Each structure stands twice: as structure tokens, then as C-alpha cells.
Amino acid sequence: xSWETVIGLEIHVQLSxxxxxxxxxxxxxxxxxxxxxxxxxxxxxxxLPVANRGAFHKAIRFGLATNAKINQTSTxxxxxxxxxxxxxxYQITQMALPIVGKGxxxxxxxxxxxxxxxxxxxxxxxxxxxxxxxxxxxxGVDLNRAGTPLLEIVSEPEIANxxxxxxxxxxxxxxxxxxxxxxxxxxxxxxxxxxxxxxxxSDDTELGTRAEIKNINSFKFIxxxxxxxxxxxxxxxxxxxxxxxxxxxxxxxxxxxRSMRSKEEANDYRYFPCPDLLPVVIxxxxxxxxxxxxxxxxxxKEKRYVEELNLDLSEAKIIASSKTMASMFEGACAKTNDSKxxxxxxxxxxxxxxxxxxxxxxxxxxxxxxxxxxxxxxxxKTISGKIAKSVLEEIWETSNDVDEIIESKGLVQIQxxxxxxxxxxxVIDNNPSQVDAFKGGKDKLFGFFVGQVMxxxxxxxxxxxxNKILKRLLS
Amino acid sequence: MSIQYKxxxxxxxxxxxxxxxxxxxxxxxxxxxxxNAEINAFIxxxxxxxxxxxxxxxxxxxxxxxxxxxxxxxxxxxTKDLKTTxxxxxxxxxxxxxxxxxxxxxxxxxxxxxxxxxxDEFAMGSSNETSFYGKVQNPWGKNLVPxxxxxxxxxxxxxxxxxxxxxxxxxxxxxxxxSLCGVTGIKPTYGRISRWGMIAFASSLDQAGPxxxxxxxxxxxxxxxxxxxxxxxxxxxxxxxxFTENLNSPINGLKIGIVKEFDLSKLDNEVxxxxxxSKKHYESLGAEFIEISLPNISLSVxxxxxxxxxECSSNLSRFDGVKFGKRCESPKNLEELYIKTRxxxxxxxxxxxxxxxxxxxxAGFYDAYYKKAQQVxxxxxxxxxxxxxxxxxxxxxxxRGPAFEVGSKGDDxxxxxxxxxxxxxxxxxxxxxxxxxxxxxxxxxxxxxxxxNFLDESRLLQAAHNFQISTDWHLKTxxxxxx
Numbered sequence: 001x002s003w004e005t006v007i008g009l010e011i012h013v014q015l016s017x018x019x020x021x022x023x024x025x026x027x028x029x030x031x032x033x034x035x036x037x038x039x040x041x042x043x044x045x046x047x048l049p050v051a052n053r054g055a056f057h058k059a060i061r062f063g064l065a066t067n068a069k070i071n072q073t074s075t076x077x078x079x080x081x082x083x084x085x086x087x088x089x090y091q092i093t094q095m096a097l098p099i100v101g102k103g104x105x106x107x108x109x110x111x112x113x114x115x116x117x118x119x120x121x122x123x124x125x126x127x128x129x130x131x132x133x134x135x136x137x138x139x140g141v142d143l144n145r146a147g148t149p150l151l152e153i154v155s156e157p158e159i160a161n162x163x164x165x166x167x168x169x170x171x172x173x174x175x176x177x178x179x180x181x182x183x184x185x186x187x188x189x190x191x192x193x194x195x196x197x198x199x200x201x202s203d204d205t206e207l208g209t210r211a212e213i214k215n216i217n218s219f220k221f222i223x224x225x226x227x228x229x230x231x232x233x234x235x236x237x238x239x240x241x242x243x244x245x246x247x248x249x250x251x252x253x254x255x256x257x258r259s260m261r262s263k264e265e266a267n268d269y270r271y272f273p274c275p276d277l278l279p280v281v282i283x284x285x286x287x288x289x290x291x292x293x294x295x296x297x298x299x300x301k302e303k304r305y306v307e308e309l310n311l312d313l314s315e316a317k318i319i320a321s322s323k324t325m326a327s328m329f330e331g332a333c334a335k336t337n338d339s340k341x342x343x344x345x346x347x348x349x350x351x352x353x354x355x356x357x358x359x360x361x362x363x364x365x366x367x368x369x370x371x372x373x374x375x376x377x378x379x380x381k382t383i384s385g386k387i388a389k390s391v392l393e394e395i396w397e398t399s400n401d402v403d404e405i406i407e408s409k410g411l412v413q414i415q416x417x418x419x420x421x422x423x424x425x426x427v428i429d430n431n432p433s434q435v436d437a438f439k440g441g442k443d444k445l446f447g448f449f450v451g452q453v454m455x456x457x458x459x460x461x462x463x464x465x466x467n468k469i470l471k472r473l474l475s
Numbered sequence: 476m477s478i479q480y481k482x483x484x485x486x487x488x489x490x491x492x493x494x495x496x497x498x499x500x501x502x503x504x505x506x507x508x509x510x511n512a513e514i515n516a517f518i519x520x521x522x523x524x525x526x527x528x529x530x531x532x533x534x535x536x537x538x539x540x541x542x543x544x545x546x547x548x549x550x551x552x553x554t555k556d557l558k559t560t561x562x563x564x565x566x567x568x569x570x571x572x573x574x575x576x577x578x579x580x581x582x583x584x585x586x587x588x589x590x591x592x593x594x595d596e597f598a599m600g601s602s603n604e605t606s607f608y609g610k611v612q613n614p615w616g617k618n619l620v621p622x623x624x625x626x627x628x629x630x631x632x633x634x635x636x637x638x639x640x641x642x643x644x645x646x647x648x649x650x651x652x653x654s655l656c657g658v659t660g661i662k663p664t665y666g667r668i669s670r671w672g673m674i675a676f677a678s679s680l681d682q683a684g685p686x687x688x689x690x691x692x693x694x695x696x697x698x699x700x701x702x703x704x705x706x707x708x709x710x711x712x713x714x715x716x717x718f719t720e721n722l723n724s725p726i727n728g729l730k731i732g733i734v735k736e737f738d739l740s741k742l743d744n745e746v747x748x749x750x751x752x753s754k755k756h757y758e759s760l761g762a763e764f765i766e767i768s769l770p771n772i773s774l775s776v777x778x779x780x781x782x783x784x785x786e787c788s789s790n791l792s793r794f795d796g797v798k799f800g801k802r803c804e805s806p807k808n809l810e811e812l813y814i815k816t817r818x819x820x821x822x823x824x825x826x827x828x829x830x831x832x833x834x835x836x837x838a839g840f841y842d843a844y845y846k847k848a849q850q851v852x853x854x855x856x857x858x859x860x861x862x863x864x865x866x867x868x869x870x871x872x873x874x875r876g877p878a879f880e881v882g883s884k885g886d887d888x889x890x891x892x893x894x895x896x897x898x899x900x901x902x903x904x905x906x907x908x909x910x911x912x913x914x915x916x917x918x919x920x921x922x923x924x925x926x927x928n929f930l931d932e933s934r935l936l937q938a939a940h941n942f943q944i945s946t947d948w949h950l951k952t953x954x955x956x957x958x
Contacts, residue, residue: 039573043793045566045674045800046553046575048707080789080836082813089792139809141797270836272845275678275786278708 003234006207007165007226008157008196011172012150013182014126014189015058020147021125022049022092027149029188033131033142041147043087048276051076055149056280058181059099059123060290062151065175065297066118068103072282074123076274081267084141085128093152095271098122099280100151105175106299107167116168117156126150151181157196157207162226166219169193178297178323192217197229199237208233209243213250213257225250229257301326309339315347324362331368336375345375349389353396365399366392373402386459387411414461417469420453423461424469427452438474446470478503480635480952483544483692490543497529497543504545504589507636510957514612516631518550519558520590528587539585541699547631547640550591551598552578552683553672557588561674562596562606562624565794565801565820575672576704577641577683584699592640593627596822597791598648598676600624601894602884605824610881613656615919615953619878622652622894628686629656634956639687639696643673645680646779647873647898650910650924653686654873657912657920659939659949660686661693663932665905666711669704675790677783678709680902689949690911690939694718697932713930721933722940727761729938732866736772737897742875746921749914750872753923753942757870760941765866769858774851775900780892781835781848782903787825788832794820827888856904859926868938869926871897873910877919897924907932911939912948920951 020027023040040047056074063070077095100121107114128143153172159165173191176182183190198210211233213225228250233243247266248257296304298320305316319329329346333339350371354361374391377383383391383406394405406412414420427449428435438445453466478486478500489495495503505522525545532543548554551561553571560566574582582588595605603611603626611626613619614634621630625642629652632640642649644662653660661684668683675681685696697718704710733754739747754764796802796816803815821829835844862869875896884890901908906926913923923942927935943949 042798044553044571044573045559045561045569045793046571046573046670046672048671048709050706050708078789080792082792082795084795084797084809087793087798089795090789268838270789270833270838270841272785272789272836272841276675276709 002202003199003230003237004202005161005230006157006198006200006210007159007161009155009159009165009168010194010196011153011155011169012126012192012194013062013153013172013176014191015055015149015151015181016183017052017054017058017149019052019054021052021055021123021149023147025147031144033140033144036144037146041087041143043089049092049274051277051280052149053280055123056099056282057290058149058179059121059151060282060287061179061181061294062121062153062176063100063103064291064294065179066103066105068118068121069101070282070287071097071099071101072284072287073097073279074099075279076277077271078274080270083127083130084139085130085143085146087128087143087146091125091127092274092277093124094122096273097279105168105171107164107171109163109167114164116158116164116171119154119156121151121153124150124152157198162223162230165195165226166223169219169222174298174321174323178295180295186217189217193222195222195226195229197226197233198243199230199233208237209245211243211245211257212247214247214260216250221250221252224252224255225257228255232257298326305343309333309343311340311343315343318347318351319343322361324360328361328366328368328371332372332375335369335372336379338375338379341375341378342371345371345392349392353392365396367399370395370399370402377402377406381413381415381462382406383411383413384459384461384463386463387413411460414457415465417465420457420461420465421469421473423456424449424453424466424473427456428473435474446474449474477958479507479956479958480688481638482688483541483638483695484689486544486638497532498526500543501525501529501545501587501589504637507634507958508590511614511634511636514614514630514634515609516592516611516627516634516636517547517590518560518562518593518608518627521554521557521588522590524557525587525589532585537585539583540695541581542585544586544639545589545637546581546586547590547592547628547637548578548588549625549628549641549643550594551643551674552641553674554578554588554591557591559591559674560608561598562594562608563820563822563825564607567607567801569800571672573672576669576702576706577700578672580699580702581641581696586699589637592625592631595624595626595648596825597674597787598624598643598645598681599787599824599828601647601651601891602879602881603627603652604881605822607822613878614956615657615878618880619919620655620881622655622874622878624648624652625660625686626652629653629658629660632656632658632686632688633953635952639685639692641683641700642686643676643681643683644898644902645676645682645783646902647895649684649686650873650898650908650922651894653910654912654922654924655878655920657915657922657948657951657953658686658688659690659693659909659911659943660684661690661697661909661932661935662901662907663697663701664711664907664930665902666709667697667701667715667907667930667932669702669707669710671704671706675786677786678790679786680779680783682902690909690936690943691719691722693909694722694936694940697936711930716933718933718936721937723944724937725761726757726938726941729757729762729868730866731757731762731764732767732862732869733764734772734869734871735766735768736770737871739872742872743916745916746872746876749916749921750923753913754870756942756946757938760945762938767862767866767869769855769862769900771851771854771858772900775855775903776892776896778848778851778855778903779895779899780831781844782852784828784832785836785845786832788829788836791821791825791829796820824888852903855900859900859904859906863928867928867934868931871924871926873897873922873924877916877921901926905929907935909935909939911942912951913942913946914948915951920948
């Protein structure tokens with residue numbers, strides 16, 4: 001009898017609002033400890049929260065993009081527990097009536113598509129950070145993050161393995177970045193997830209006892225933690241023991257999960273409606289405006305690229321899957337007509353450079369203006385594709401203007417066929433033995449002659465013309 | 476000319492006629508505070524700044540409607556740079572970096588906040604015996620409680636030290652001490668006055684209001700205290716009328732409801748007699764009485780003692796020794812920090828309510844207690860809604876009797892909780908309600924409660940003012956107060 005895994009993810013997405021969920025405090029990352037904390041974030045006696053409508057709008061965008069039910073009236077609850085980085089002794093969250101109800105998202109693993117249902121997505125405030133390693137024998141508290149808006153996205157337990165979990169996480173990340181509601185920066189903790197894992201016998205109808213692994217913030221660790229946990233649970237079950245319902249932590253150094261607290265030790269959060277906040281009501285007009293301004297999502301882009309711009313499906317997929325890539329593509333296409341050439345360069349040479357340096361396209365020196373110009377110069381035959389590669393490399397290094405690079409380096413393509421013919425004739429005259437061999441049937445030597453002409457012209461010769469002329473002269 | 480027992484209206488006249496300077500008024504106020512120190516009405520005095528402000532007003536007069544009027548602020552309102560303890564050891568070192576909206580509103584009108592008044596710890600109590608800073612004496616008798624939780628506020632006004640004080644009322648904390656000290660107090664509609672800067676006890680019930688010598692002064696104060704505040708989403712975005720406008724309009728034909736379910740036969744004869752006399756007086760003013768039924772009203776006290784502790788247990792979680800307020804000495808670990816800080820910082824009554832609140836919110840009990848209480852609360856509100864279809868205001872005694880002796884209810888929390896029997900329903904329903912002095916029993920004052928419809932404070936104040944211009948109960952003063 002084989003084992004079957006059931007996984008559910010709770011993903012915490014930090015919404016990219018300027019101010020916090022219930023205060024005017026700044027949400028920017030990396031400031032000195034406790035400098036982005038206002039009276040409300042500190043939970044001073046007498047302060048009151050005011051809900052940030054911008055956070056609601058961002059949550060609604062997510063809901064609309066995942067075909068979810070939007071609850072136009074949603075409420076806040078308090079989740080009570082003591083922790084030093086939780087200033088009020090409770091977290092304000094949406095338990096009873098979240099802003100986003102049931103929705104779904106499509107994932108793809110090995111070319112197979114699967115729909116993962118999303119139970120709900122609710123707004124809540126983040127806690128601060130406890131700093132255990134800075135002071136000897138003491139713990140520091142940094143409340144900069146306290147009150148930052150989070151959207152907690154809860155999946156149905158429909159994920160079958162670690163790879164699906166990663167694909168689901170990536171799909172969520174793609175959507176939130178496309179919607180511009182989160183920067184997707186996992187290293188800074190803008191996206192984190194809790195993973196619920198259980199295993200059961202394939203023919204069991206009931207779910208097994210689950211363990212929750214808290215606070216994982218990289219694709220790699222999600223995969224490793226889940227795989228470790230599946231093995232651990234199967235080992236326990238096969239030895240005849242039972243899995244304990246508990247919260248576990250993933251240790252990336254040892255690659256193992258460790259018990260944090262069991263169900264018996266779990267907090268009773270004593271949820272109740274937050275009496276400081278009235279229900280938030282989203283009007284029909286407000287909802288319509290958000291709907292009307294929803295950006296185009298990867299699937300829609302992919303479809304449009306293929307149908308309207310004649311891109312190959314594989315190219316369209318690559319470009320549409322990344323927000324920055326798509327925006328570079330669309331920016332360049334707006335300034336040049338040859339969208340297929342734009343796509344070729346993006347998927348080919350540019351992706352290669354990006355991969356080599358392991359950066360995102362918006363971190364490179366390439367602008368859509370300069371990129372469009374490069375494509376134009378190829379289309380109008382000012383430069384050859386080969387020269388274009390060196391121009392691209394120059395842009396990569398210096399971000400100089402395409403035309404300036406071409407001019408200053410004298411890279412304009414030689415189109416003058418009589419000049420090219422003279423050069424080709426000289427090459428032929430200087431290499432009699434190769435000419436004899438070619439004529440004797442060594443067809444492959446044709447490339448040698450092209451290469452020589454290119455060498456003589458420092459690569460500036462129009463390759464089509466060179467081919468044509470050489471064919472004529474060598475026949 | 477003495478300023479003691481003067482109303483705001485009288486002090487304004489004295490100031491306008493230059494019978495007294497702003498500085499003299501404030502200095503005399505502090506001398507009254509000092510000569511009556513044994514009343515223990517104040518936790519913290521703001522003498523230096525108050526005198527500076529008064530001097531400034533003498534140099535450069537202000538047009539504010541309350542310019543130069545000394546006011547005592549309940550020590551539950553945050554006051555910038557002035558210690559705010561909420562009557563608790565937990566906040567014995569807490570100096571807020573900001574002021575409550577209601578404090579700002581009063582100061583913007585020219586009021587001088589002369590100090591912070593004593594109160595039951597975190598506003599939990601009906602006798603002012605739970606204050607960490609000692610009991611407050613009722614000016615009407617050394618061994619009498621002033622009521623609570625705004626006991627210091629009511630005592631300071633009753634002793635004639637200040638003409639007005641701010642208070643808060645979660646289950647009767649303005650009206651009950653007003654009744655026991657023989658002064659006038661009003662709790663407006665929930666949401667009329669911003670809660671920003673009020674240290675929360677039970678957020679859905681807490682409402683600030685004034686305590687003063689007359690309904691007229693209460694109206695003047697309310698004009699300044701009420702405001703829509705974007706910092707408090709439960710603050711009402713409704714027009715704020717001039718509450719003084721209709722004070723003198725006669726109350727012919729005013730329909731007054733008497734609650735059938737308030738069984739007055741259980742009260743002392745004297746209390747009933749005082750109440751009946753007030754009814755007769757209102758009849759003489761042209762009012763008519765109609766018996767109304769509030770079928771669920773008997774559930775008010777138990778409902779309140781689920782909702783209020785539940786909210787308090789959560790609101791008081793922030794007092795953990797980590798960021799502000801008291802922290803215990805050298806805790807061994809985090810858990811001990813919490814346990815010791817909270818054990819030392821909170822008094823028994825606060826602990827009792829945190830325990831009740833944590834219990835009623837806990838998994839498995841939430842539906843049976845908190846959820847059920849919220850449902851009953853809705854029913855009580857509906858009862859009032861139907862009642863106000865046939866009456867303009869509702870009248871009852873404010874308290875079951877006059878001030879009781881210190882310590883007489885100390886061992887029995889239930890007896891103490893019943894103190895608020897008549898006052899709690901208005902908090903649960905969010906309705907405006909006030910207490911005005913209407914009699915004296917054994918040399919102890921007692922008050923009459925008027926409950927109004929949603930946002931109908933003006934009519935309450937009008938009914939109260941009509942009573943006060945034709946009676947003198949509000950002018951009675953205790954004996955033995957030092958001048």
C-alpha cells in the first residue's frame with residue numbers, strides 16, 4: 001500500500017502599501033530598529049486603529065485575479081496571545097469574515113496543469129521582530145514591521161507533493177507581483193509561508209494528522225522541508241506510531257523539521273470581533289473601479305502575444321511569466337514593429353546574459369528605449385545580428401545609446417556590394433588551395449570564405465550580401 | 476469673592492467682569508485642592524503649567540468658549556507630558572507622548588486642565604475603592620464612597636474645587652458617582668466623543684462625558700467635547716447641534732417612559748419617595764408619564780459582565796512589562812516577566828475581570844457566553860428602539876440608593892456589580908443618559924437618571940435644565956468642606 005501526501009499552504013504576502021494596516025507608520029524595509037513605529041504601532045494606551053483602505057484594494061485585486069468571491073462587507077477580529085514583538089497582546093486579523101472568499105489558481109508541473117482551490121485570503125497586521133542574537137542574554141524587539149499589512153492566502157489541502165507546493169507558491173508570487181500588490185522579495189520576508197503536511201494510506205478517506213511547518217521563505221526550503229516532513233511522517237506511521245498534531249520549525253542548516261509546540265501547548269487565541277473597528281464596506285462602484293483597472297495577467301498576456309503578435313507559444317510563455325520581462329517586451333514593441341525579433345532577442349541573448357549574472361531584467365542597464373533602437377538598427381540593416389550582439393554587450397556594460405555605440409565604434413554594416421565584391425575577390429585570390437578544394441567538392445569550406453570576408457570587414461559586412469557574392473564568385 | 480461651588484456660567488461672568496483674573500482663579504482652585512487634600516480627588520496636579528496658561532490668558536485674552544475655566548481630567552485620558560495612571564500601579568510611571576482628542580478639544584476651547592482625577596483602577600469599580608492611589612472621600616461624608624469609576628471627578632466637582640471634570644462611563648461611571656456626590660453628569664450617545672487617547676476598558680461601551688454642577692454647564696462642555704474624529708472609526712460622523720440652544724424651551728407634553736421591569740418596590744422607601752416627588756415635579760412642568768416595557772432589561776447586568784470583561788481582558792494585554800508602564804524586577808524569563816509584572820501591576824478587581832473575560836472568550840465557551848451576550852445586547856437595544864417610538868425620554872433612579880459606606884460592599888463583587896443595575900442598559904444600547912441631583916436622603920444626595928434616544932442629548936439636557944431651574948437640589952452643597 002502506498003502513501004499519499006496532502007499539503008495545504010498558508011502564504012503571508014506583505015502588501016506594498018506606503019503606510020501600515022492601521023496607522024500612518026511607514027512600511028519601508030531596512031530602517032534602523034524602532035524608527036518606523038508610531039503611537040498605534042507601539043500599542044500605546046488609548047490609541048485606536050484605522051483601517052488602511054489601500055490594503056483592502058490590494059487584497060481585492062488578488063481576489064479578482066483568482067476568481068474569488070469578494071466580501072464587500074468584511075470584519076476584523078482580535079487574536080489574543082502574549083509575545084514581546086506583539087505590542088498590543090493581540091493581532092488584528094480577519095477571522096469571521098475575510099475580504100476575499102473562495103477562489104482558485106492554476107499551477108503547472110512538468111507540463112501538467114492543475115487547479116488549486118484557495119479557501120480564503122484575509123488581511124492582518126504583521127508582528128514586529130524579536131532579535132535574539134544581538135544582546136548577550138537578552139532579547140531585543142524591533143517594532144518597525146509591526147502593523148505592516150499582510151494578506152494571508154490559505155489554500156485548500158489539495159497539493160499532492162513538494163513540487164506542486166513550490167509551483168503553487170510560484171504561481172501566487174507571480175500573481176501578486178503582476179498585480180503590483182507585493183514586491184515578491186522573499187529574502188526580505190515579503191512572502192513567507194506555513195505548510196501543513198499530512199500523509200495517509202492511498203485508500204484512506206480521512207486525512208492523516210497534520211504537522212504545520214512555520215515560516216518558510218524560499219522555494220528551495222519549501223521543497224526540502226516538505227520532503228523531510230513526508231519522510232518523517234511515513235517513518236513514524238510505518239513503525240506503528242502515530243503522528244502528533246503540532247507546529248514545527250524547519251532548520252535549513254540541518255535540513256530537518258523540529259517540534260516547536262504540540263496541540264496541547266497551543267495557544268487559545270480567544271478570537272472575538274475587534275470592537276475598535278467597524279465593518280469595512282466596499283461599494284459596488286469601488287469594486288467596479290478596481291476591476292476596471294486590473295492589470296493584464298500572465299495567462300492573458302501569453303494568449304495575446306500568440307494571437308495578436310504571432311509569437312511562438314514557448315516564447316510567449318517565457319516572456320509573459322515575468323512581470324519585468326513582459327514590461328520590457330511591451331515597452332520595446334511599442335517603439336518598434338518587429339515584435340517577433342524583440343521576442344527572439346529577449347528569450348535568446350538577453351535571457352542568457354541575465355542568467356549568467358543571475359539578475360532580473362529591471363536590474364540590468366537595458367531600457368526599453370535602447371532595446372527598441374537596437375532592434376530597429378537590426379531591421380533596417382544598419383548592423384548585422386552579429387554586430388548587434390556586441391552592441392548589446394556594450395549596453396550591458398555601459399548603458400550607452402545604441403546609435404552612439406554604432407557610430408563611435410564604426411559598426412555600420414557594409415551594404416556596398418561592389419566594395420564587398422572587391423574584398424571577396426581578394427580573399428579568393430589569396431587562398432588558391434582552399435578554392436581548389438572547395439571546387440573539388442569540400443562544400444564546408446564555404447564558411448571559411450564567409451569568415452575571411454567578415455574578418456576583413458571586422459564583421460561589418462552584410463552577411464546575406466556576402467553569401468550571395470561568394471556563391472557567384474566561387475561558382 | 477470665592478470661586479468655590481461656582482458654575483462655569485458664573486465663573487465666565489466673573490472673568491468677563493474682571494471680578495477675578497485668570498491667574499487668581501487658577502491659584503484659588505489649587506488652594507481649594509490643597510485644603511481638601513484629604514478627599515484625595517487628584518492623582519496628579521498640573522499646577523505649574525496651569526498657572527502659566529492662566530498668566531498667558533491674562534496677558535492675551537482668548538475668545539474660547541471655556542477660556543480660563545479650570546477643569547479636572549479623569550486620569551484615564553492621555554495628557555501629553557503629564558503622568559496618566561488610569562488609577563493603576565501598572566501605569567504609575569506612564570507619561571503619554573500625546574493627548575486624548577477630548578482633552579485637546581477642551582483645551583482648544585480655553586479650558587485649563589488643572590490635574591488628573593482619582594478613579595477606580597482602569598475604570599473598573601463603582602466605589603473608587605479599587606484605585607491604587609487610595610480611596611476618594613465623598614465630600615458628603617468622610618466614610619462614604621463617592622461612587623465610581625469617575626469618583627475623583629465627581630468628588631472634585633461636589634466639593635466645589637472645580638466647576639467641571641471630564642469622566643468616562645462604561646457601565647455608569649459618570650452617572651453613578653454623579654448621583655452619589657450630588658452633581659450632574661452626562662454620558663452622550665456612543666461615538667459622540669472620540670475615544671482616541673482614552674485608555675480603553677471595554678471599547679464597545681466606553682464613552683466620555685462631562686460632570687458639572689448644572690445641566691447647562693454640561694451642555695456647554697458637550698459642545699466642545701463632541702467631535703467627529705478620523706482617528707476613531709467608531710466616532711460618529713453626525714451633525715453636532717448646539718446643545719445649549721433648547722435648554723430653556725419648556726417641556727410641555729414631554730413623554731417620559733417609566734420602565735415596568737425596574738422593580739422599585741425592592742428599593743428603600745426613601746429612594747422611591749424621592750423618585751415619585753421628581754415625577755410629580757415633572758408633571759407640574761407639563762410632562763406626561765407612560766409605562767413602557769423593556770422585556771430583556773433584566774439581562775443587562777449579566778450581559779454587561781460578559782461583554783465588558785471580555786473586551787477588557789484583551790485591551791489590557793498590552794500591559795506586559797515590555798514597552799511602557801511597570802516592569803517587575805529581574806524576571807528569570809519571559810513568562811516570569813509577564814506573570815510578575817501583571818501580578819504586581821494590577822489590583823484584584825482588574826485581575827478578576829481579566830479572568831472572567833479570558834474565560835468567556837476561550838475556545839468552547841465563546842458561543843455560550845460572548846456570542847450569546849452580544850445577541851442579548853441586540854435584543855436590549857431593540858427594546859429601547861421600540862420604547863422610544865412612544866416616549867421621548869426614559870426616567871429611573873440613577874442608583875439603588877445614596878452613597879454607601881466605604882468597605883460595605885468590598886467582599887461581595889456581585890453586590891457591587893448590582894450598583895450599576897439602572898445605568899448599564901444605556902451603555903449596552905449606546906444611548907445617551909444623564910444623572911441630575913433630585914433629593915437628599917439622610918444628608919446624602921441621590922440622583923435621577925434620564926435616558927434619551929440615539930443622538931438626542933439635547934432633549935435630555937433640556938429636560939434636566941427645566942428641572943434645575945425650578946428646583947434647587949443641584950445647588951445643595953455638603954457641609955464640612957474646606958474653603
